[in-house]
Amino acid sequence: MDRSDLELVLAVRDQGSLAGAARSLDVAPPVVTKRLAALEARLGQRLFQRTTRRVSPTAEGETLCERARVLLQGFASLEAELQERKTEPAGLIRLAATFGFGRLWLGPALANFQERHPRIEIQLQLTEQLPDLALEGFDAAIWLWSAQGRQTAQWVSRRLAHNQRVLVASPAYLKQHGAPLNLQALQDHACLIVRENGNATNQRFDIWPLHQERSKTAERIRVHGPLSSNSGELVRDWCVEGRGIMLRSLWDIAPQLASGQLVRVLPTYTMPDADIHWLAPYRTDTPRRIRLLIDFLLTQFQDAPWKTTPPVASRAAPRGSRPAP
Numbered sequence: 078m079d080r081s082d083l084e085l086v087l088a089v090r091d092q093g094s095l096a097g098a099a100r101s102l103d104v105a106p107p108v109v110t111k112r113l114a115a116l117e118a119r120l121g122q123r124l125f126q127r128t129t130r131r132v133s134p135t136a137e138g139e140t141l142c143e144r145a146r147v148l149l150q151g152f153a154s155l156e157a158e159l160q161e162r163k164t165e166p167a168g169l170i171r172l173a174a175t176f177g178f179g180r181l182w183l184g185p186a187l188a189n190f191q192e193r194h195p196r197i198e199i200q201l202q203l204t205e206q207l208p209d210l211a212l213e214g215f216d217a218a219i220w221l222w223s224a225q226g227r228q229t230a231q232w233v234s235r236r237l238a239h240n241q242r243v244l245v246a247s248p249a250y251l252k253q254h255g256a257p258l259n260l261q262a263l264q265d266h267a268c269l270i271v272r273e274n275g276n277a278t279n280q281r282f283d284i285w286p287l288h289q290e291r292s293k294t295a296e297r298i299r300v301h302g303p304l305s306s307n308s309g310e311l312v313r314d315w316c317v318e319g320r321g322i323m324l325r326s327l328w329d330i331a332p333q334l335a336s337g338q339l340v341r342v343l344p345t346y347t348m349p350d351a352d353i354h355w356l357a358p359y360r361t362d363t364p365r366r367i368r369l370l371i372d373f374l375l376t377q378f379q380d381a382p383w384k385t386t387p388p389v390a391s392r393a394a395p396r397g398s399r400p401a402p
Contacts, residue, residue, distance in 0.1 A: 083145035090134050090142045154362050166366040167196035173218040179203045186377045197366050210358050217357035235355040238378035242348035245339040249319035260298045267321035268300035272307045287346040326351050331383035
């Protein structure tokens with residue numbers, strides 16, 4: 078059985094007649110009759126029931142038609158992929174990402190990718206609300222969580238990089254107020270709270286679920302402080318100025334940790350639910366330009382370039398102790 082046989086049985090089923098199949102295949106009706114009879118004889122199966130009004134598939138014919146459609150789609154995909162490989166990848170890629178990660182890390186990476194592939198055009202939309210990607214025509218989003226909670230058959234989620242949220246403060250704050258020695262001590266400190274995700278009024282941003290090292294169970298601590306904002310960048314600025322302790326993603330504070338403007342507080346505790354994901358609507362065929370971009374981003378972010386080995390608050394005096402002379 079070859080490709081033309083698969084096309085023949087699909088044409089007969091879809092058209093409902095041998096004459097209609099002949100027209101769709103652009104051949105004479107006797108050719109379709111002869112080829113179908115030869116195929117049935119070769120398989121030893123009757124594939125279609127013929128009446129004066131209609132030709133309909135038998136159970137065996139229906140099974141063959143379903144397999145034929147899948148095989149022909151595979152042929153088409155393979156031909157398209159091989160054709161793409163002959164030419165420089167081209168076309169538009171539309172992406173969405175959060176403001177912070179998109180500006181600090183994704184934007185520079187996309188510029189480097191586009192420089193390597195000058196015929197590819199990239200449109201990046203920065204937003205704090207995940208769009209309806211399929212409805213709004215996006216190829217994917219680079220987002221801080223996966224497709225959990227969505228129908229997985231309709232989404233593709235792939236982790237691009239590991240990330241954690243960590244507790245940090247400025248050396249000036251710790252010098253004045255001391256470093257907390259345990260989670261409960263956070264309640265005695267000014268904690269800077271980021272109120273993200275738009276207008277969600279029932280979300281408790283003042284409860285921080287933190288894991289200790291490899292523990293799978295989070296300890297939930299309620300914190301408070303005089304300053305909060307929906308802008309993570311503003312809260313980070315307050316933290317650098319010595320206004321309090323902040324819980325923030327490593328990628329967002331990597332420069333401040335590397336420079337010593339911020340140091341880790343309670344470094345064995347993290348909030349590990351902030352990995353970077355590629356999130357896209359499900360599609361049967363992924364264009365080569367998008368596959369190339371996924372591979373590029375995996376290479377760029379696989380080692381989590383925002384990870385550093387910064388100083389930690391153990392070098393600062395704990396609350397209530399006297400600074401060394």
